[in-house]
Amino acid sequence: HKNAKDYEQAMNDYLHAEEFVKNCDDNIIIGRLYTAKSLLYNIIFDGQSAIEQLGLASQYFLKGGDTVRFLNNLNNTAIIMRNSSLLDSVALADYKNQIERYWERLTPSQKNTYYFIQLEMIPKTDTVAINLMINKYLNSNLGEDNISWLSIADAYLKVGNIEESLKSVKKHKLDGDN
Numbered sequence: 576h577k578n579a580k581d582y583e584q585a586m587n588d589y590l591h592a593e594e595f596v597k598n599c600d601d602n603i604i605i606g607r608l609y610t611a612k613s614l615l616y617n618i619i620f621d622g623q624s625a626i627e628q629l630g631l632a633s634q635y636f637l638k639g640g641d642t643v644r645f646l647n648n649l650n651n652t653a654i655i656m657r658n659s660s661l662l663d664s665v666a667l668a669d670y671k672n673q674i675e676r677y678w679e680r681l682t683p684s685q686k687n688t689y690y691f692i693q694l695e696m697i698p699k700t701d702t703v704a705i706n707l708m709i710n711k712y713l714n715s716n717l718g719e720d721n722i723s724w725l726s727i728a729d730a731y732l733k734v735g736n737i738e739e740s741l742k743s744v745k746k747h748k749l750d751g752d753n
Contacts, residue, residue: 577615586615602639606632610648613655622659626652642680649673650688657695667696683721690715691726699733706734719746 576585589612596605609632616625629648636645653670656662662670674681674689681689690712697704709730712722728743 577611582615582619586612589615602635603641603644606635606639606641606644608632609635610644613651617655620659622655622661625655626659626661629655642677643682646674646677646681646685650685650692653692654688657692662696667692683717686715686717687721687723687726691723694726694730697733702734705730722746 576582576588589608592608593612596608599605609628613625613628613632616622616628629652633645633648633652636642636648649670653662653667656666656670670692690708693708694705694712697708699705709727712727724743724747728740728747731737731740731743
């Protein structure tokens with residue numbers, strides 16, 4: 576129903592499935608249910624409910640030992656909070672602490688999301704912090720092929736470094752989807 580954009584029926588389906596959670600011992604499936612609910616809440620612009628559902632999903636993913644999905648949910652939570660103007664300095668610090676505890680388990684894509692969020696949240700007046708984060712990102716051992724060059728270009732633009740911003744855009748065009 577969600578794929579058919581029948582969001583009301585999709586939510587009814589999820590709520591019906593949720594009735595069986597107490598009898599289910601598959602934590603990953605339960606986590607996926609709550610993740611699906613969060614995506615639906617995000618679609619209808621209910622950021623707070625989306626974040627709550629991601630929190631529930633994350634708990635089940637950790638219980639089930641699925642750190643990849645857990646870490647995806649941390650990143651998704653930060654993105655939803657950012658888009659909903661709910662990501663303040665306290666929430667950002669909490670997110671950063673949680674991500675950094677699992678740093679070695681992050682995929683390159685998850686690390687890109689982390690750097691994107693960090694670069695987005697630094698005020699553009701704090702050029703020193705932006706430049707430090709750009710350098711940290713570029714020296715992160717992700718390799719040039721795994722860097723989101725548009726995020727780098729935007730960060731360089733924030734600090735007024737047009738030349739490096741343009742170079743980064745060109746690298747994006749050469750790399751295709753980065």
